[in-house]
Amino acid sequence: MIGYVALLRAVNVGGTGKLPMTQLVRMSEAEGFKNARTYIASGNVVFESDRPEGEVRYALEKRLRAYTGKDVGVIVRTAAELADTLARNPFSDSPGSRVTALFVDGTLPTDAIDGVTGITNEKVRLGKRELFVLYPDGMARTRLRIPSDRRGTARNMNTVAKLAEIAATLS
Template identity: 55%
Template sequence: MPTYIALLRAVNVGGTGKLPMADLRAMCEALGFTSVRTYIASGNVVFQSRLAAASVKKQLERSLEDYAGKPVGVLLRTAAEMAAVLAANPFASEPPERTLAIFLDTAPSADALEKASGQGTELIALGTREIYVYYQDGIARSKLKIPAAKNGTARNMNTVATLAQWAAER
């Protein structure tokens, strides 16, 4: 049975989109997902489902919208895809807490980096359906704006590594 990782956008960040992880687990279980496990309070959930990825995403987004009263974006990866994101990190030698993968539904456009603004000491690279960013001076000081990341959601490489490990254990 396929293992999926769902990454929710704008959940429990800055006081918006409050969603207790116990509620997220219960929601996933009510959808028939199995071996459901959440990681930290920012909307990360690993589970198994016999459904195809498109169906999983659609059902989870519908349930989240019913819960929240507004759309909640879901970025979905399989266990193999999450492992590939970790392995493809071009900044693997940098501190993982300062290196992010911004997850997207589709491949970033070839000119995504050219359209970025406010770049200082950050390093940016394109992935398959991700944009990698290393924030040398920390994300709080950054003025970097990446229009291609508007509908994505970011996770630091510590989180990516944990989610990849959990998914591999299923």
């Protein structure tokens, strides 16, 4: 069995995309995923499966489309990949609440940070399948716009750390 973390895009954010986390667990279990658990109400689910990443993503997206009536993006990482993302955080000296990992499907192109606009004092670094962003003054007033965010989903490093910790308990 492979430990996975699925990160849903635009779920339970600012009153949009309401999805009870108990429902997300039920959907995961209906797909045969084992030991499904959620973490905070922002579309994070950890589970085990023998299926490859692409099949896991497709299965969840299909169930979410049936439930919500619209496409919901799902980014999937193995437990090991999530732990690696945490270890590669280039801003590890900064508070986890001020650093995000913007997860995307596939490999990031080398020009992924080209076209970023609105930078004041934020810092953006290229990862493997994520961009790391430091918001020294927090995210509330940022004008930062990242073209890759249209196909990804961000989690702060506190959340990434907790998800990696939960995922590490899976076989």
